[in-house]
Amino acid sequence: MKYRILIVEDELVTLSMLSKVLKEDYNVITAVNGKKAFELYKKFNPHVIISDLKMPIMDGIELIKKIREIDQNSKIIITTFKDDIDTLLAATELKLFKYLIKPINLIELKKIIVNSLEELSRFNTISLDSIKISNDLIWKRDEFELYNDNKILKLTPKEKKVLNFLLTKPNQVFTYNEIIYEVWQKNDEMGDRKTLKTIITGLRKKIINIHISNVYGFGYKIECF
Template sequence: MTEVKKVKSILYVEDEKAIQEELAEVIETFCETLYTADDGIQALKYFDAYKPDIIITDIRMPIMDGIEMCKKIKEKNQNIPIIFTTAFSDVDYFQDAIELQVEGYLLKPISLELLEKKILNIIDNIELKKELFEKEQMLLQSSKLAAIGEMLSNIAHQWRQPLSAISTTATGMKLLKEMDNLPDEQFYKNCDVINDNTQYLSNTIEDFKNFFSPKNQLKVFNLHEYLNKCIDLVSASFDNNLIKTVKEIDEKINSFGDPNQLLQAIINILNNAKDALKDASTLHEKLVFIFTVKEDKDNHIVITIKDNAGGIPENILPKIFEPYFTTKGSKHGTGLGLYITHTIITKNLKGTIKVENEIFEYEEKSYKGAKFTITLPMIK
């Protein structure tokens, strides 16, 4: 016998005891635990306490009806699957029920066959969503691995300067000491230089460690700080390719989410700009612009990133966020960069992202390039 698919828990709300008992017997076979409630208020309590995977509820009930209860539940979890069981006499509620966009409506007397079908359908959907989520997490992880190589070269670059400052200062001091010519003031100043530089080295290590940590750290973060980190992290490859960054970043904007994911999303865009500019050999100046603007009325932050590499061919513009779409050949690109960026921005950070080509002026010259516009919810 094939095993029946189950979820962890289902909440079933029905005020008529006889119906409740009859249906509970069926519903029970689709979950490890079934919670039954007699009215909306009790159901809300159970919802908060047990976080069920599915809700099946009558509409007309005492104390709080099913519609009002579901409105409250949807405010807390918009994606929770709900099935209404309704009687013809509930016709007054139908419009409200439809507006709630629930997974299904079953007319009383309930056909057990239909109920089973509906529940199985929902369980399939939940499993599919879970699989998709796991797949996305895996992609995110693998694209992180792909970024490691690039990051290592960035560490090497970022460290060269402070390491050389430390070594020069220490050798200089040793020499002065040997010549018996090291005034106290100079000694303390040099110690500070060495200290500042080691501090910087340890901070960069912290940044990289956070970047690669698999845990999501949800928090309020300062956008300015993280955009600057992004620029730091790509600075080695930008310098090597003579790319200049022009930035206008508001220092006071805060957003919410996992800042390391935003870091990854932005770095993917910056790396693409670098690749495009690398190939644009006729440009006398290679530029990447990063701007932020607050849109107080919509409570949004807008981040704009554009380059002057000539833009993205119009025929591929609609495809660039698709997974595995690349024009770089499998040796140079996985085609996952912008897909990951899109996933992070829209799903994880609850923002939006769009792309277009733009012709613009900079220092009295006209340029064309790809422009990415990201909006993120703003935290005051």
């Protein structure tokens, strides 16, 4: 699977250059303003976002803020001119991975992308046998069982699959299509949003102290405390 990279840049020559260089190794998505970029972000859920700061319609800061409302994990790389540094400082609390001063050094950019993906792989994918969801809730991956106050909760096989997948990246939103593929289509089964919604509703009813959030028009995330 190729990693997905969203490039947001209103300077078309720069956008074309970055896209041409990076599409050899990654699935590249492009946008010329923040508004379009956010639409593409919700559709493709990219692993890395490379964004200019000053753009029409929606600038880079506003775009990053909207992304961070639903996703704390995607790696964001900002490109900026030296005279935009003050604007960049305003975004420091938004968990930027790196920033690059224009004109962009492509060798440096490639290294930063590799480092960001290594960190994403190292820290965002949980493979522990036991995952603490809350004080009382423990998901035991090796047993494929959910414990509430040390007692096994009865869940259907599909409920367990949805729960297990959401817990690979707690507190991060998965798109509807990502969940459906993992739970059904990966096994050549039929699944859709309506069926997924029914399973999420079932999990919420059976597990009163679980927090599964719906990001409207995008997907679901499970919150761990």
